[in-house]
Amino acid sequence: MALSLARNPIHRSLSSFRSRAFKCSMAASSIRVGAVQMTSTNDIEANFNTCSRLVKEASIAGVKLLCFPEAFSFVSSRDGESLEIAEPIDGPIMQRYCSLARESNIWLSLGGFQEKGPDDNHLHNTHVLVDDTGSIKSLYRKIHLFDVDVPGNMVYKESNFTTPGDDIVVEDSPVGRLGLTVCYDIRFPELYQLLRFQHNAQVLLVPAAFTRVTGEAHWEILLRARAIETQCYVVAAAQAGKHNEKRESYGDSLIIDPWGRIIARLPDRLSTGIAIADIDFSNIDSVRTRMPIANHQKLGTWRKAPCL
Numbered sequence: 001m002a003l004s005l006a007r008n009p010i011h012r013s014l015s016s017f018r019s020r021a022f023k024c025s026m027a028a029s030s031i032r033v034g035a036v037q038m039t040s041t042n043d044i045e046a047n048f049n050t051c052s053r054l055v056k057e058a059s060i061a062g063v064k065l066l067c068f069p070e071a072f073s074f075v076s077s078r079d080g081e082s083l084e085i086a087e088p089i090d091g092p093i094m095q096r097y098c099s100l101a102r103e104s105n106i107w108l109s110l111g112g113f114q115e116k117g118p119d120d121n122h123l124h125n126t127h128v129l130v131d132d133t134g135s136i137k138s139l140y141r142k143i144h145l146f147d148v149d150v151p152g153n154m155v156y157k158e159s160n161f162t163t164p165g166d167d168i169v170v171e172d173s174p175v176g177r178l179g180l181t182v183c184y185d186i187r188f189p190e191l192y193q194l195l196r197f198q199h200n201a202q203v204l205l206v207p208a209a210f211t212r213v214t215g216e217a218h219w220e221i222l223l224r225a226r227a228i229e230t231q232c233y234v235v236a237a238a239q240a241g242k243h244n245e246k247r248e249s250y251g252d253s254l255i256i257d258p259w260g261r262i263i264a265r266l267p268d269r270l271s272t273g274i275a276i277a278d279i280d281f282s283n284i285d286s287v288r289t290r291m292p293i294a295n296h297q298k299l300g301t302w303r304k305a306p307c308l
């Protein structure tokens with residue numbers, strides 16, 4: 001099924017046979033990923049043109065999965081604007097992004113799409129994974145909503161216009177088993193524990209539009225902690241800079257390896273670009289074999305039979 005909306009705890013559309021084939025064929029190799037940094041605005045056309053250019057650049061660089069930040073296709077400049085432009089997943093905006101994937105033969109992680117919600121006053125903040133034929137493989141709807149009074153900044157109330165998801169989503173891909181999350185989710189380690197220790201994720205995706213204040217204080221530390229405690233790669237594509245008069249995001253897109261090392265980065269001062277790194281499956285195996293934390297867990301309710 002190309003578009004799985006079933007209320008199933010895991011959406012995984014490749015057969016286990018194919019997933020084994022991926023792992024075997026890549027045992028001794030590495031696969032390239034990219035994390036985009038950009039400054040989206042409320043101009044849907046301009047944002048699409050930027051994404052289209054970056055997809056072509058990534059493809060030339062040999063990237064197999066390109067990850068975009070939260071709200072890649074639209075950042076509102078006033079209350080209510082996101083609800084007005086929200087579309088179903090099979091609507092025209094997402095179709096154009098699927099065409100980009102197909103034309104460049106590349107997988108896309110489209111984090112934080114404004115998906116039309118259950119009523120006119122609510123959308124879903126949806127992370128969409130598209131394969132290299134342009135088919136939608138999985139949808140993850142942001143679970144943790146940003147209802148936060150940011151010191152020195154403003155009060156955010158994402159739940160005013162967003163309906164949270166409640167499904168955990170992993171998907172097999174050429175760059176390994178992906179765990180899908182969005183932005184504020186990074187503060188809830190139990191989600192990442194489930195993705196790794198219950199669903200065997202290898203690469204955790206964290207598209208974001210962090211605030212400047214919270215980003216400076218917490219961004220890198222949270223991401224590296226998740227990589228270290230799950231022994232997964234973490235790919236964090238970030239919005240950066242000023243979107244409009246009122247809104248600014250903290251950049252610093254990062255790719256982190258399972259030992260917690262930063263292996264690619266776009267500094268906050270750069271507004272647009274791609275951080276590129278190779279996912280090395282033997283590195284995941286070696287970190288997990290030498291320090292088998294999956295076998296040492298005592299307290300987590302997500303504990304299961306040892307897995308590597």
Ligand SMILES: O=C(O)CNC(=O)[C@H](CS)NC(=O)CCC(=O)C(=O)O
Pocket residue numbers: 070071074075076112146156157158183184187209210211214215
């Ligand atoms: O609404 C949009 O346009 C896109 N979505 C966002 O910007 C979301 C919800 S307001 N922002 C975050 O989750 C910031 C998290 C954060 O900054 C932290 O955890 O510190």
